[in-house]
Amino acid sequence: MTVVSIYGITGVLLFVMGVFGLMTQPHLLKKLLSLNIASAGVFLLMVALAYRGDKLDPVPHALVLTGIVISVSATAYAVALAARLQKITGSPTLEEPAVDEP
Amino acid sequence: MSLRRKHRRWYRVSRWALLPVFIALAVVLVQTVLSTAPANGELPRLVDEEMSASGVLHPLTAVLLNFRGYDTLLEIGVLLVAVIAVWSLDASGKSGHLRLRLPSPNNAALRVDLSIILPLMVLMAGYMVWIGSYRPGGAFQSGAILGAAAVTLISSGMLPAPFGRSRRTRLALAGGFSFFMTVAILTVLFKGRLLNYPMAWAGTMILLIETLLAVSIGAALAALFAGVAGIKVDEPGSPSRREERGP
Amino acid sequence: MIPVLQQPETWLVAIPALGAATTFAFREQGRRGVVSFVLAGIAISTAMTFAKLLLRGPYSHSIGGWVAPLGITWQIDGLAAAMILLTSLVGVMISRYALEYFGSSAEEQRQAAYFWPLWFFLLSGLYAIFLTADIFNWYVTLELSGLAAVGLITLSEKPQALTGSMRYLLIALCASLFYLLGVVFLYGEYGSLDLTTLAARIQPGSVTQVALALMTIGLIAKAALFPLHFWLPPAHANAPSPVSAALSALVVKAGFYILLRLQLVLWPVVSTRYLAIGLGALGAAAILWGSAQAIRQSRLKLLIAYSTVAQIGYLFIMFPLLHAGWAGDPLWASYAWAGGVYQALSHGLAKAALFLAAGVVIHAVGDDRLDSLRGLGEKLPLTATAMALAGISLMGIPPGAGFIAKWLLLSASVASGQWGWAVVMILGGLMAVGYLFRVYRRLLTARDVPVLHQPPRRMEAVALTLAILSLVFGLSSYPLFYLLRIGAPASVGLYLEGLP
Numbered sequence: 001m002t003v004v005s006i007y008g009i010t011g012v013l014l015f016v017m018g019v020f021g022l023m024t025q026p027h028l029l030k031k032l033l034s035l036n037i038a039s040a041g042v043f044l045l046m047v048a049l050a051y052r053g054d055k056l057d058p059v060p061h062a063l064v065l066t067g068i069v070i071s072v073s074a075t076a077y078a079v080a081l082a083a084r085l086q087k088i089t090g091s092p093t094l095e096e097p098a099v100d101e102p
Numbered sequence: 103m104s105l106r107r108k109h110r111r112w113y114r115v116s117r118w119a120l121l122p123v124f125i126a127l128a129v130v131l132v133q134t135v136l137s138t139a140p141a142n143g144e145l146p147r148l149v150d151e152e153m154s155a156s157g158v159l160h161p162l163t164a165v166l167l168n169f170r171g172y173d174t175l176l177e178i179g180v181l182l183v184a185v186i187a188v189w190s191l192d193a194s195g196k197s198g199h200l201r202l203r204l205p206s207p208n209n210a211a212l213r214v215d216l217s218i219i220l221p222l223m224v225l226m227a228g229y230m231v232w233i234g235s236y237r238p239g240g241a242f243q244s245g246a247i248l249g250a251a252a253v254t255l256i257s258s259g260m261l262p263a264p265f266g267r268s269r270r271t272r273l274a275l276a277g278g279f280s281f282f283m284t285v286a287i288l289t290v291l292f293k294g295r296l297l298n299y300p301m302a303w304a305g306t307m308i309l310l311i312e313t314l315l316a317v318s319i320g321a322a323l324a325a326l327f328a329g330v331a332g333i334k335v336d337e338p339g340s341p342s343r344r345e346e347r348g349p
Numbered sequence: 350m351i352p353v354l355q356q357p358e359t360w361l362v363a364i365p366a367l368g369a370a371t372t373f374a375f376r377e378q379g380r381r382g383v384v385s386f387v388l389a390g391i392a393i394s395t396a397m398t399f400a401k402l403l404l405r406g407p408y409s410h411s412i413g414g415w416v417a418p419l420g421i422t423w424q425i426d427g428l429a430a431a432m433i434l435l436t437s438l439v440g441v442m443i444s445r446y447a448l449e450y451f452g453s454s455a456e457e458q459r460q461a462a463y464f465w466p467l468w469f470f471l472l473s474g475l476y477a478i479f480l481t482a483d484i485f486n487w488y489v490t491l492e493l494s495g496l497a498a499v500g501l502i503t504l505s506e507k508p509q510a511l512t513g514s515m516r517y518l519l520i521a522l523c524a525s526l527f528y529l530l531g532v533v534f535l536y537g538e539y540g541s542l543d544l545t546t547l548a549a550r551i552q553p554g555s556v557t558q559v560a561l562a563l564m565t566i567g568l569i570a571k572a573a574l575f576p577l578h579f580w581l582p583p584a585h586a587n588a589p590s591p592v593s594a595a596l597s598a599l600v601v602k603a604g605f606y607i608l609l610r611l612q613l614v615l616w617p618v619v620s621t622r623y624l625a626i627g628l629g630a631l632g633a634a635a636i637l638w639g640s641a642q643a644i645r646q647s648r649l650k651l652l653i654a655y656s657t658v659a660q661i662g663y664l665f666i667m668f669p670l671l672h673a674g675w676a677g678d679p680l681w682a683s684y685a686w687a688g689g690v691y692q693a694l695s696h697g698l699a700k701a702a703l704f705l706a707a708g709v710v711i712h713a714v715g716d717d718r719l720d721s722l723r724g725l726g727e728k729l730p731l732t733a734t735a736m737a738l739a740g741i742s743l744m745g746i747p748p749g750a751g752f753i754a755k756w757l758l759l760s761a762s763v764a765s766g767q768w769g770w771a772v773v774m775i776l777g778g779l780m781a782v783g784y785l786f787r788v789y790r791r792l793l794t795a796r797d798v799p800v801l802h803q804p805p806r807r808m809e810a811v812a813l814t815l816a817i818l819s820l821v822f823g824l825s826s827y828p829l830f831y832l833l834r835i836g837a838p839a840s841v842g843l844y845l846e847g848l849p
Contacts, residue, residue, distance in 0.1 A: 005136055012131035015530060020124045022523055024117045026109075028515070035522055042530050045135070049537045053141035058149055058161035060536070062170055063485055065162075065242060066177045067529065070492045073184035074522055076326040077496065080188040081503065081518065083330070085511050094516055095109045131530075134559045138537040145540055148419045172412045172421050176477060176489045179366060180496060183470050186373055187500030190463035269374070276370040283366055290359045298414040 007048035014041025026093045028082040032075060039071045157304025159236035167308045171297045175286060178279045181322045185275055188329035212258055223251040231312045241312040245319025252324030278318025282311055357397030358410060358425055361476040364390035369469035376462050388441050395437040402430050407836025417543035424482035426836025431690055432479040432606055435697045439598045440472050442811050446705050447591045449805040460504045471497040478603045482544040484532045487607050488525060495521045498600050502588040513583030520570055520580050528567030534560035548614040557619050571604030574665055575635035578658045585654040590708025597657045598701035602693050605664050613838045617675055625672035632665030633773040640780035649707050649717040652784055659777060660696045664689055666758055666770050673765040681765045686841035687833060688757030695742050695750030695819055702739035702815035706732045709812060712804040724796030731809040733792045738816035740785040745778045750822035
């Protein structure tokens with residue numbers, strides 16, 4: 001087993017764990033943490049793939065940088081939205097708000 | 103069944119129901135990683151061949167700002183969208199979630215610390231942009247340092263929290279993206295292709311774009327921090343502050 | 350020709366993006382001017398892109414002058430142009446509507462200050478999706494438009510809108526990760542992100558199949574295909590009305606568009622018949638489930654949103670039909686392809702018209718309960734007409750554009766002997782009659798209702814224009830077929846000339 005596959009396998013396992021957490025954790029903050037674990041997994045796989053061959057491939061590195069900026073932006077917005085949601089509905093989960101349809 | 107009860111039941115059941123599915127997914131993905139073909143090395147070779155035309159010496163910067171510069175342009179757009187969306191959630195910028203206790207402005211030690219650290223941070227940020235052309239570094243690293251400097255200023259009470267939404271802040275936020283996009287348009291006018299820098303100018307253009315991007319990225323990161331935390335400031339000596347300290 | 354005009358496609362992305370930055374930095378100062386400028390720019394660039402496509406045939410634009418696989422390449426062909434046309438028509442109309450929609454109260458002014466930058470970023474991101482042919486660039490553009498879309502929904506401060514958009518955001522981010530993981534595997538296997546290069550290199554194999562499956566899962570979640578549709582109704586129904594229109598008409602089409610692109614060039618090599626049939630089955634389930642839910646709703650916007658779930662189903666029936674065509678008679682593939690694209694277009698126009706009309710109703714009577722519609726046919730004749738005309742297209746009755754779409758899909762399924770899809774589509778049409786008549790019946794009831802606020806004429810006119818457009822596209826199918834033929838992939842383009 002090469003170094004590449006060790007990192008690659010770790011990457012996909014992180015991805016699976018993250019998505020699992022996203023679906024099974026009710027707390028929004030835990031959902032967001034799970035999502036970030038999943039994206040870290042995908043990024044790790046990318047970096048591992050860049051390591052193959054006799055030459056380091058700069059393209060996946062650039063893609064990971066782009067991915068990180070996007071992930072930071074989306075996470076920041078999601079945290080703000082979760083905080084707003086808790087303020088309005090009083091619950092840090094996706095439970096339907098107690099107010100009913102008009 | 104009410105949505106509420108449905109919601110709760112889902113989280114009771116899902117963990118066990120989904121576990122086999124995810125184990126299967128993990129097996130398939132591990133298998134896929136192991137059977138991926140070896141690299142054909144074509145793209146690294148192409149990057150190498152075209153380095154001399156890219157205007158920079160570091161392959162990562164060449165990919166980020168030149169070969170795939172369009173990705174970077176849009177990604178700055180994503181960052182800006184995030185700031186706008188975060189601000190839109192809390193229009194006044196005043197309903198905070200995080201209560202921040204500002205140190206007294208007369209805190210001499212803090213002032214001395216900041217007066218040493220902040221200029222160093224700005225210097226470091228400038229250096230990061232500069233070395234990006236031939237070493238790891240560039241607008242993102244530089245922007246992160248600038249953002250950290252702004253966060254330091256906010257949390258020590260030197261910048262008005264919630265990090266003012268004045269015209270000046272908005273210009274700093276939108277400036278990097280707008281400049282990058284304008285350059286993209288100008289290259290269409292002069293060279294007929296989006297982001298096709300004239301070869302002799304490529305290095306200078308990239309440095310200029312990176313500098314402005316660094317400022318915008320720094321501002322955006324600080325704005326996201328302030329916006330997400332929704333900082334509520336207790337001015338030193340304000341009643342709420344005393345109250346919180348308790349008897 | 351002047352150099353500015355030679356690359357009109359670049360302006361489609363650049364003008365709305367610069368408009369977004371300007372409306373953000375300068376807020377309400379000169380907003381009307383900026384908006385008019387952006388709309389004029391979009392109209393001109395769309396027309397120029399069409400002219401260029403018709404004169405030169407399909408063309409590509411290598412960004413930065415770097416040829417793929419090193420750089421990112423745009424591919425402009427008939428399909429891209431059709432989606433750009435839809436985006437421009439709906440986009441300009443929604444913008445005109447939004448200029449009136451946001452009133453002068455402090456709350457509405459706050460919404461408007463954030464609506465315009467997010468909306469222009471959304472438009473820019475959509476154009477970028479339709480132009481590009483780079484699988485990683487699609488990830489970036491999906492995130493750009495997706496994040497802007499969620500931001501737009503939360504402009505409505507209703508708790509349901511916040512919960513709906515939180516759900517949408519989580520699904521969208523997770524879907525993007527599935528898509529990205531697929532992209533990474535494809536890159537690992539073939540060393541390229543460019544669709545054309547990939548098409549030349551792709552071979553059947555387990556890695557390729559897993560990669561395409563991951564990307565497909567991500568994209569059907571973005572396109573809100575049953576059973577990944579559950580985020581859509583609360584999000585679309587509780588957003589401000591111009592936003593609902595944009596989401597249903599345009600945003601869900603983006604995921605479908607990318608899937609279609611991948612399908613047309615990569616799947617003929619690796620696809621298994623069962624995957625296509627699976628997508629079709631989900632589409633069929635979406636039609637039945639969405640329509641049944643629409644019939645049960647008591648709020649107008651929820652009804653329209655569930656109708657979107659159903660109408661998306663038709664788009665996915667296209668895939669098994671395409672596959673049958675590749676295995677049998679290529680004529681069926683041409684029918685299915687033209688029908689699917691026609692469906693995307695006709696649904697976009699009709700659904701935007703319906704949501705904008707619903708916005709007028711809310712403006713007039715204050716809420717969107719179906720029962721509040723009683724007697725409104727007399728008070729708001731233009732809006733009632735808009736709803737009726739848009740409904741013609743959704744129900745699949747001639748001369749609506751939806752008729753041609755459904756007729757083509759039906760022909761393909763009957764000709765290829767796949768009766769099951771035909772039965773579902775006919776049932777879906779009947780159910781659409783069912784839920785839409787629940788609206789019309791109330792509109793036509795004679796009752797003297799007090800109209801709280803007379804809605805601005807322009808809002809009504811915009812909804813009506815879109816509804817009329819959905820009929821105009823149904824009058825003659827020839828122009829669209831002519832357009833689709835330009836640069837159509839060999840897998841579907843064979844018989845496009847022979848179509849009626």
